[in-house]
Amino acid sequence: MVHISDGVLAPEVWIAGYMVTGVLLAWTLRKMRAYDIPRLSIITAAVFVASLIHIPIGPTSAHFVLNGFAGVMLGIFSYPSIFIALTLQALLFQHGGITTIGINTVNMGVPALVAHGIFKLGSTTKIQRKEELFGAFAGGAAVFLAVVLLSVALLTTGREFEKVVMLIAAAHVPIILIEAIAVGSIIAFLKKVKPEIIGVKA
Amino acid sequence: MRRLIIAALLLLLVSGVACAHRVHIQPEVGRIDIKVYFGGGDPAQNFDVKVYRNVSGVESLYAEGKTNETGWFSFEPTPGGTWRVVAEGLGGHRAETVIDGTVMGGAGSITGEVPLYLRVIAGIGYLVGLAGAATGYMGWKARKGVENDSVP
Numbered sequence: 001m002v003h004i005s006d007g008v009l010a011p012e013v014w015i016a017g018y019m020v021t022g023v024l025l026a027w028t029l030r031k032m033r034a035y036d037i038p039r040l041s042i043i044t045a046a047v048f049v050a051s052l053i054h055i056p057i058g059p060t061s062a063h064f065v066l067n068g069f070a071g072v073m074l075g076i077f078s079y080p081s082i083f084i085a086l087t088l089q090a091l092l093f094q095h096g097g098i099t100t101i102g103i104n105t106v107n108m109g110v111p112a113l114v115a116h117g118i119f120k121l122g123s124t125t126k127i128q129r130k131e132e133l134f135g136a137f138a139g140g141a142a143v144f145l146a147v148v149l150l151s152v153a154l155l156t157t158g159r160e161f162e163k164v165v166m167l168i169a170a171a172h173v174p175i176i177l178i179e180a181i182a183v184g185s186i187i188a189f190l191k192k193v194k195p196e197i198i199g200v201k202a
Numbered sequence: 203m204r205r206l207i208i209a210a211l212l213l214l215l216v217s218g219v220a221c222a223h224r225v226h227i228q229p230e231v232g233r234i235d236i237k238v239y240f241g242g243g244d245p246a247q248n249f250d251v252k253v254y255r256n257v258s259g260v261e262s263l264y265a266e267g268k269t270n271e272t273g274w275f276s277f278e279p280t281p282g283g284t285w286r287v288v289a290e291g292l293g294g295h296r297a298e299t300v301i302d303g304t305v306m307g308g309a310g311s312i313t314g315e316v317p318l319y320l321r322v323i324a325g326i327g328y329l330v331g332l333a334g335a336a337t338g339y340m341g342w343k344a345r346k347g348v349e350n351d352s353v354p
Contacts, residue, residue: 005295
């Protein structure tokens with residue numbers, strides 16, 4: 001789920017996906033420095049293997065995405081991170097297609113950028129345990145948004161939209177909850193042991 | 203950074219037992235039965251299946267239907283030609299395979315696949331290489347800076 005295979009979308013849709021991904025990669029990579037890459041590699045490794053953990057739900061199965069986790073941990077560099085992870089997944093697992101790497105990166109990477117925004121904005125509030133709360137919210141919201149974007153992409157195939165959205169969304173409820181809890185817990189852990197990693201002053 | 207590595211490693215460990223979401227089609231002999239399943243073996247239920255028959259380069263739709271709850275779909279072939287089977291399902295999943303005479307003769311299994319754990323190691327290897335290259339570059343720059351500073 002969330003990864004669209006080759007041959008499903010019309011060429012104009014996946015070409016548009018590559019164009020959007022190209023623009024976002026150019027923007028984010030211009031800001032990247034060499035010292036950002038080791039951290040990016042570690043988080044990308046987690047995103048790369050996350051899709052291997054999947055839960056069969058009804059007639060389909062849903063897997064972990066970790067795009068919200070990438071967004072919170074990497075900020076705007078989550079976009080190139082997800083692009084690399086999806087490229088490796090497509091080449092090594094045949095998970096998703098080659099033509100659809102661009103659109104799949106949009107579907108998972110844009111929510112990662114939104115998750116980064118949610119976490120950053122949340123961190124400026126005065127709420128108690130704001131990092132944990134907004135981290136969890138960002139983690140869950142990113143998966144939900146990925147499902148919405150996937151559904152919009154599939155809408156262009158002109159079939160079964162409402163049924164698909166409902167089924168995909170339902171299949172992802174456990175994933176959304178688990179990822180929210182996971183990201184919130186990781187943030188709580190990092191806040192305690194290494195707060196500067198998540199941009200919190202000790 | 204060390205704590206971050208530990209957190210990431212814990213995530214990686216949790217994922218070690220699972221399997222990919224790849225969609226497969228496994229042909230078998232006789233009345234042609236095809237099984238559609240996700241990586242890891244979960245059956246792909248209720249997938250739309252279309253079977254195309256190719257005779258001398260001319261392809262036509264031969265049979266269509268849906269997989270059952272165990273991921274199976276069957277059709278009775280006419281001798282001659284090859285068969286292209288396309289399975290599509292919920293959420294943008296799609297797989298395609300061609301069944302030719304050799305498969306119909308009894309060799310109905312998909313072979314030559316690299317084990318999943320090796321593919322996981324390969325992917326992580328690329329990422330370690332990327333991190334290593336960046337670290338090497340930083341080291342080279344730092345060294346260059348020190349050398350430049352030492353020049354009077």
